[in-house]
Amino acid sequence: MKRFYQHELEDLRTKLILIGEKANEAARIAVDGFLENDLGKIDQALALDDAIDALEVEIDQASVRYITLRSPVSSDVRFILVAIKASHDLERAGDEAHSIALRAKEILACDGRSGDTVTIAQMSLLSCSMMTDAISALVEEDVELAKAVIVRDKKVNELHQQNFETLTIGAHEDGTETPTRFQKVFISKSIERIADHAKNLAEEVIYLLEGAK
Amino acid sequence: MSTSTPSKIAGAGTGTPIIKIRDFDFAYGDSQALFNINMDINEKEVTAFIGPSGCGKSTFLRCFNRMNDLIEIARIKSGKIKISDVNIYDKDVDVIELRKHVGMVFQKSNPFPKSIYDNIAYGLRIQGVKKKSILDEVIERCLRSAALWDEVKDRLSESALGMSGGQQQRLCIARALAVRPKILLMDEPCSALDPIATAKVEELIHELKKDYTIVIVTHSMQQAARVSDRTAFFYLGKLIEYGQTDQIFMNPRDPQTEAYISGRFG
Numbered sequence: 001m002k003r004f005y006q007h008e009l010e011d012l013r014t015k016l017i018l019i020g021e022k023a024n025e026a027a028r029i030a031v032d033g034f035l036e037n038d039l040g041k042i043d044q045a046l047a048l049d050d051a052i053d054a055l056e057v058e059i060d061q062a063s064v065r066y067i068t069l070r071s072p073v074s075s076d077v078r079f080i081l082v083a084i085k086a087s088h089d090l091e092r093a094g095d096e097a098h099s100i101a102l103r104a105k106e107i108l109a110c111d112g113r114s115g116d117t118v119t120i121a122q123m124s125l126l127s128c129s130m131m132t133d134a135i136s137a138l139v140e141e142d143v144e145l146a147k148a149v150i151v152r153d154k155k156v157n158e159l160h161q162q163n164f165e166t167l168t169i170g171a172h173e174d175g176t177e178t179p180t181r182f183q184k185v186f187i188s189k190s191i192e193r194i195a196d197h198a199k200n201l202a203e204e205v206i207y208l209l210e211g212a213k
Numbered sequence: 214m215s216t217s218t219p220s221k222i223a224g225a226g227t228g229t230p231i232i233k234i235r236d237f238d239f240a241y242g243d244s245q246a247l248f249n250i251n252m253d254i255n256e257k258e259v260t261a262f263i264g265p266s267g268c269g270k271s272t273f274l275r276c277f278n279r280m281n282d283l284i285e286i287a288r289i290k291s292g293k294i295k296i297s298d299v300n301i302y303d304k305d306v307d308v309i310e311l312r313k314h315v316g317m318v319f320q321k322s323n324p325f326p327k328s329i330y331d332n333i334a335y336g337l338r339i340q341g342v343k344k345k346s347i348l349d350e351v352i353e354r355c356l357r358s359a360a361l362w363d364e365v366k367d368r369l370s371e372s373a374l375g376m377s378g379g380q381q382q383r384l385c386i387a388r389a390l391a392v393r394p395k396i397l398l399m400d401e402p403c404s405a406l407d408p409i410a411t412a413k414v415e416e417l418i419h420e421l422k423k424d425y426t427i428v429i430v431t432h433s434m435q436q437a438a439r440v441s442d443r444t445a446f447f448y449l450g451k452l453i454e455y456g457q458t459d460q461i462f463m464n465p466r467d468p469q470t471e472a473y474i475s476g477r478f479g
Contacts (some may be wrong), residue, residue, distance in 0.1 A: 001412060004419040005439065068462045071440040 005070055009079065012062050013138075016083050016090075019055040020135040022048055023090040024128060026097035027194050031124040034104035034187060035117050042108075045101040052094035059087040078211065082204040089204075093131065096190040103183040103190075110183075115176035119166070120184065123159045123191045126152060130198035137205045140209070144166040146209075149202035156195035163188040172196070228255030231396065231426050232277060237292035239276060245290065246272045248364045248451045252282075259418060259427045261441035261458070263434055265478065268447040274398050277301070277428065278315035279308050293478075296396065302477040316389030320401040322381035324388075325371035329356075329365050332373045332384055336392045352390055358424075359387035360417050379410025383417060390425075397421065403436065415440050434474055438462050446470045 026048040033041030063080045066072060072080055107114055130149050137146035167181045167188070176184075207213050230253035239247040247269045254260050262270035272281065276294055279289040279301060293300050301311055313315040313336075324332050333352045342348060352369070356362040361383050365376070373384055382402060389397060399418070418427055418440045431437050437444050438458060445455040446469075454461060456472040465471045472478045 001409075001416070003412065004416055065459060065463060069458065071435045071439070 005066075007109050008062065008066055008070070009076065012059065012066065012080075012083050015055055015062065016086060017135060017139055019059065019087055019090045019094075019140070020131065022052050022055065023094040023097065023197075024131040024135070026052065026094050027100070027131070027191075028124070028128050030097045030104065031120070031128075031187075031191065033101060034107070034114060035114060035121055035124075037108060039105070039108060042101045042104050045097055049094055049098045052091055054154055056087045057182045059083055075208070075211075078102045078208050082208045086201050086204050087170065089197040089200045096193045096197075100187050100190045103187050105192040107180050107183050111177050111180040113176065114184070115180065116166075117184075119159055119163045120188055120191065123156055123163070123195075126156050126159070127191050127195035127198060130156070130195050131201070133168040134201040134205065136201060136210075141205075143206055143209050146202040146205040150199050152197040153195050156192055160188050160192040173208060216251040228258055230254060231256040232428075233293075233295040233296060233298075235293045235295075237276070237294060238290035239272060239281070240288055240290050241284070246450050247276075250292070250452050252445065252455050254426065254428060256426050257422055257424070258442040259422050259429060259440050261268060261444045262428070262430045262447060263432075263435035263437050263444060264447035264453075266432075269450040270445075270447045271400055271445070274400055274428060274430050276316055277396065277398055278312050280317065282308065288349055313392045314394050315396045315398060316320070316394035317398040317400070318382070318389055318391065318402050319383050320404050322378060322385050322405070324376070324381050324384050326372065326374055328370045329373050329376070329384060330369040333388050333391050336388065340392065355387040355390045356462060357388050358421065359383045360413065360420070361387055377410070379406050379413055382406060382410070382414060386417060386421075387412075390421075394425065396426045396428065399427060403440075404432065411436070434462075446473060448473070 026045050029041050030045035032038065033045060044209075063084050066080055067077070070076075104114075130152050133145055134149045136142065137149065164185060167185050203213070215246050222387040232254035234250050234254075236244065237247060250273065264270050275281045276289075277296070289302060294302065296311075296315065299306065325335060325427065327335070330352055333355050334348050337348060337351060340349075353362060353366075356365060364380065365384075373381065376384060382405075386397070386402075403414050403423060406414065415436065418429070422442075429437075429441065436453060441458045443456065444458045444461040446453045446461065446465075446467075448469055454465060454467040456466075460466075461470065462474060465474065469478075
């Protein structure tokens with residue numbers, strides 16, 4: 001029997017998917033803005049932050065309301081816990097995107113160009129695909145897809161380490177100003193953190209579907 | 214209790230009040246059971262009364278259709294209850310007519326020892342309705358409204374006592390609907406039912422509020438939280454807090470409400 005308040009869980013799921021898509025979109029546009037030295041895209045990424053923050057608050061409120069009024073158990077209560085934790089991760093991913101956009105803006109103001117961006121572009125592709133798959137795993141309730149997301153995090157970490165070494169130890173090879181290279185290290189770190197949040201989301205999906213960490 | 218003065222009536226919100234209670238004091242002999250109750254109950258909403266045993270919530274519910282008139286020592290000390298702007302304790306009020314408008318469902322289902330059909334037809338027949346086509350139509354409408362039609366349509370002539378407890382309770386709701394009340398009072402309607410039957414009654418309550426005003430007394434706070442739009446918390450005959458159910462359960466203003474709903478009472 002479907003209860004009359006079941007739609008509230010569906011609404012919550014929709015909001016969770018929406019915040020995931022917005023956070024991923026913000027990250028993708030922010031990195032594109034950086035790679036292409038495109039101020040329009042950078043501003044577009046910055047503008048998404050408020051909507052992401054607002055969605056996190058909505059998800060938190062709806063989750064607390066559902067727990068208080070509907071007495072959820074089993075997979076329903078797991079879903080609510082996942083919604084609270086995942087929305088926090090996705091909001092943090094949105095913050096990282098915001099940070100990337102601000103640093104890209106600094107680079108444009110300081111150097112006017114980004115220099116060598118091959119590794120950062122590679123990291124961005126990987127982290128965005130991880131986030132897309134983590135959201136798909138949630139939507140399609142696909143444990144295997146979620147597990148595949150977790151495995152890919154290691155590669156992003158390696159690329160970040162490689163970036164760090166190139167931009168600090170081998171700084172002279174990049175050809176950009178020192179402040180720009182610092183900003184690029186921070187951008188690399190933000191992308192690495194976005195991948196971590198995607199990994200966290202994937203872990204939450206596994207908990208949701210299997211009932212165990 | 215911040216809402217006990219007439220100038221600040223509890224529950225006066227966006228909805229249209231159908232029941233207005235003002236300065237209401239009620240006693241059994243010398244023992245006062247309700248103290249200075251002021252509240253509005255909105256039309257086509259579900260209002261839940263919660264509180265520990267003996268707090269006066271059932272007594273208060275039974276004031277809305279004057280069921281307490283049947284208790285010799287029961288008396289109203291002061292105040293008014295108005296339903297659709299009529300003071301139901303006025304001398305001219307016909308109590309039988311009042312109870313047609315304010316139906317009631319009790320804790321224990323109480324079908325008559327008659328057929329399913331006759332249980333629902335009973336009230337109409339008393340009103341003088343005899344035409345079978347009209348009775349058939351009303352019985353189908355009421356059984357459908359009570360989400361029972363599909364379960365019993367092929368055995369309407371069988372005894373109501375052969376139904377399950379949950380079905381009997383929904384039959385009593387259907388019987389109450391037959392005389393087209395405006396208000397439905399429910400006094401712990403699910404306390405004797407299993408979780409599935411309880412869920413069915415709760416679904417029914419949710420459906421019925423589109424057409425009826427429902428006031429429910431329940432010991433289950435989870436049930437009050439699930440089914441009601443507004444909740445009133447009573448303690449020792451006083452209305453401690455009354456508001457939107459979301460607010461009462463998520464952010465109660467009175468520490469006594471907080472203590473009761475979180476199980477830290479006493």
